[in-house]
Amino acid sequence: MYQTIPQLLQHIVMGNQKVDVQLSKDDEGNFHPTTYEQLYKLVLDLAAGLHLLGVARGSHVGLIADNRKEWLNADLAILSLGAADVPRGRDAMPYELAFILGVTESKVTFAENADQARKILELKDKLPVLSTLILMDPRYKDEPIAEGVPEGVSLLTFEEVLASGVAFNKKNKSFVENEISLGKADDLATIIFTSGTTGEPKGVMLSHRNFLFQLEQLPKVIDFKTGERWLSVLPVWHSFERILQYVVLSQASTIAYSKPIGKIMLVDLQRLNPSWMGSVPRIWEAVKAGVYQNVKSKSPVARGLFHFFVWVGATHAAAKNLVTNRVPQFSHRFYPLDFLLGIVPFLVLYPFLLLGNVLVFKNIRKKFGTNFRAGVSGGGSLPSSVDRFFKAIGITLLDGYGLTETAPVIGLRPIKKQVPGTVAPLPETEIKIIDENGKNVPPGKKGVIHARGQQVMLGYYKRPDLTAAILSKDGWLNTGDIGVWTHQGEYAIKGRAKDTIVLSGGENIEPLPIEARLRESEYIEQAVVVGQDKKYLGALIVPDTKALEVYIKQNAIPYMARFDICELPEVNELLNSEINELISSKNGFKSFEHINKFTILKTSFKIGQELSAKQEVMRHKVQQLYKKEIDSLF
Template sequence: MTFERTFDILSHLKENSQKQDIFCAKKNGSWVKFSVDDYNRNARDFAKGLIQMGFKKGDKIATVSNNRPEWNFVDMGMSMVGVIHVPIYPTISEEEFSYIFNHSEVKMVIVSDVSLYKKIKPIVALNKNIEYLYTFNVIEDASNWNEISKLGEEHRVKLKNTLEQYKQEVNSDDVASIIYTSGTTGMPKGVMLTHGNFLNNVAGVWEMFQIDRNSRVLSFLPLCHVYERMVNYLFQAKECSIYYAESLGSIASDMASARVNAFATVPRVIERIYDKIVSKGEDLNGIKKMIFFWAMRLGEKYSDANNNSFIYKLQLKLARKLVFSKWQRSFGGELKFVISGGAALQPRLSRLFFAAGIHLMEGYGLTETSPVIATNYSISPGNLKIGTVGPVLKNIEVKIDQDGEILTKGPCVMKGYYKNPELTAEVIDEDGWFHTGDIGELVDSKFLKITDRKKEMFKTSSGKYIAPQAIENMLKESIFIEQSMVVGESEKFASALISPNFDYLHMWAHDHKIHFRDNKELVTDKNILKIFQKEVGKTNKLLGQHEQIKRFRIVCEPWSAPGGELSATLKLKRRVLYVKYADILRDIYSYELGQENKGSISFNRDN
């Protein structure tokens, strides 16, 4: 199936599907369904409303919203007119909102709810380019997006031919969206993605996943992110029923009630699901607890090459019946596969899910590549290797540069950074190769493996290179560790800052009768320090001598996007963390054995 412009997906649906539940969303606790006819009518009316208001090809409209059917209505309406969609994360700072509004020169902003409306209204008032502020939810004294659709409906007949002319003027090389990267340093960059960029990526993954018009999928990653955006187009083109989760807190219940067959996610969500499963296992007693953890240990030995022994397969069959079948039931009983992207996935988690009969497949890409470059898939043999991000898509090229950097070329590579040709020239060379900034290798000349970010690798004072991401991901395999940051550039050894999994740590402390007033006191308890010493020691056994974590500090707060320590895509904001923990980092490298650490929130380990 080939499409040239994003709204061709809607035309395909209108011509080929009578589906009554192309979109589903929760309202008052129940699923509300929207048909293909609903989708088509709302999108076309919105497009005609924009035309009546004077919008034309190349104008820009920003949305700041949660996932919802209306997001698609306005997205498709914009694309028909040639208006460029600028989707923005709802969780960014006021400074970032102001920057993006000014930089992108949007003429309209649409927000989802009253809290965002109150936050963004004063920012909009200071921006001379923004003429309109609308909301999706009905809010007193605020203009609602439906007013635009009603305007289009009023002029439906008059603007019918005009809309068709607008659509004909849109081609695959036109910019469909400017997506501002969340960024871990500085202000975000505006990535210009064309209709062709998105749709070539849809074509690249078309045959990889077993979904069709009978499939139900859950959507909860932000649609303003390129990953969920492209997957959303894929699901629509495949005529799947898309269920939008009510909130991040309701993912499990929404998944179960919708009995979904697939969803796209990021590793952090999988890690959270795993933590909850382990917590339930910890609550068991006697033989049930023994069987649970036996099954977990067995699952971690699963081989994607299907070369486990006959005895193992018998044991796995029993484990699936006694333990892993409950996983399936918690997901609604019909989950077939999960696609993970956005960050590195712990291989053991993938093995566990495969052992449970749920195919958890990792992929890789960037906003600038629309996004998928490579992905594992199990629909046909020989295209899955746990620990890698899978084979490269057939419609793009990848090569490994002399310094190990991954370069890619093809129809998915962005048009460039908006208003920044100099930066565009830095990342796309004269031969058209996009420099990803990631270090990797091709395993078995087929499977792409990411080893680190080029800019994040550092040298110790002895001249040894350290790839921090790989070590951080190994540390995060511990249920006690939520996040970690490995440091040590130009120092004698590597160290780490560790943010614990406080939900689990509190439960563990309660079970072991450890009393504490707050997290600061908890992370200084000698029993807690011994646990983290043990967990870091497990990782050190897997590392080379120069990579081992010689010292680490446990911080007393979780890291999050709202807190500023993580980006909107849950990547470490290293510069922010370096500033926030400057005193602790200075202390690490001036530490003398036996010295009491200021603040008493640290632990020293010298090998």
């Protein structure tokens, strides 16, 4: 049985040589396939080329790129030699790369393109051991970077390394395969530095066992099928997209590379007809917002039908949950009563649901292609409004939960039993939720989630102090997330322990549910709740300027330019009305959870500034960047 990812590849290749494993675009946007047989040969040759550059068992190799076929090729080649990769995306800031590549002593580093090459070469004085930079994009020769290569650093293309490996393997045919056979499950596979939301980057050390364990457990809750297509849109250096790509390999399936840009992604969904796509909640929110925005341009009748049938779909789905006993039970429920409450709307609305499928939902689902089975959402909690919308229109979203430190999956909503707002522990994974005294909490009570299983990290690179702070000697990892058990064994994520806001009156508030509700407004793109040690809550609001512009034109409100929209008193009144409507007692928010004051930010949050690579708000950055605006609220 295989113990490493490259050994898994060998096992899969044996019976699937001619099956496509990758679909990647050329400069004209046309997709070209790579078979498992071709991938395996390429991995062997690239590994041989890396060997000639000094990469060996125990080496660390930088891998600075977003999702593209060469990323997986390089990853597998590095792992084949018993080395570990140190990945990061194109959005990495220079100071981050200096720290990541420096502390790991990465002598050889892959860079996706000329921009990344320049960024790394300019850091040479901080990277004294850097000896070789490998460009994935061969077009770098058209860019003026070769003149800037410091002494002692070789600049090579992906193809040049590959060619040297081909020549080496002709004379040493079994060298790389012998190296693969030496791999063990506990060998280090990767060091992923978390940008996180707390500021300090930490190098998470993950082994082959961490990944392979999940590849054994995930098929127990999701019925994958061999040969299915997956659309890849997320940064692959992140553990969520990475495990999805390993799932593809383990199932002898196909990865098609796209981009998390609406127009590109939707076109590729229809062109390729994938069965699956993994994405973060923010992208699913954007898809939902795009549908609603498109509906605004329709006739009044069409708009009315859309909203009516979405209500029908959502209400029918809620009724079905009552009938099938799939309502989250944070407190005990009486199923016969739930059944009686649900059966009438379940039956009455069914004909209307069928009609809605024909008139409305079928056309929306076509945008996802003809074979779409489900989307997998990870990297953050899926907002309930987004969850309800996709359920209403007949598209399945599976909410996953995990951390980089757990490689990443420790919870997932099973495809055959979907209880909204919750996840179930991954098989053979232990979960406990404990209070501040270390005692297990009963269902319905909040506590901090701890996890134990074979996917839990080896530790933080060169930081035994930080490792000991969250990983106990008996293997329990403190996730830092707040969770609640149901009476049926699922659990829900309620926020981050470190994000909890404590008002001056002692009230404890989780900002994430409030922010998620605020983003349900079509006029609010992003929201950050603040108020630590204050008398009340405030909020930073990033408006959706396109939606606001439509509103202003519909209401004949004069303005000069889009940038001036945020200063209009009518916009302030509109946002104030939206906030008060959404964060209200009738929606279940306590009086101290209401937003007392807010300020409007004129520019969208950007990855690497206010947002992490997972598009989560980095609160420490927001506190620094908008200190003046926050202070003005109190």
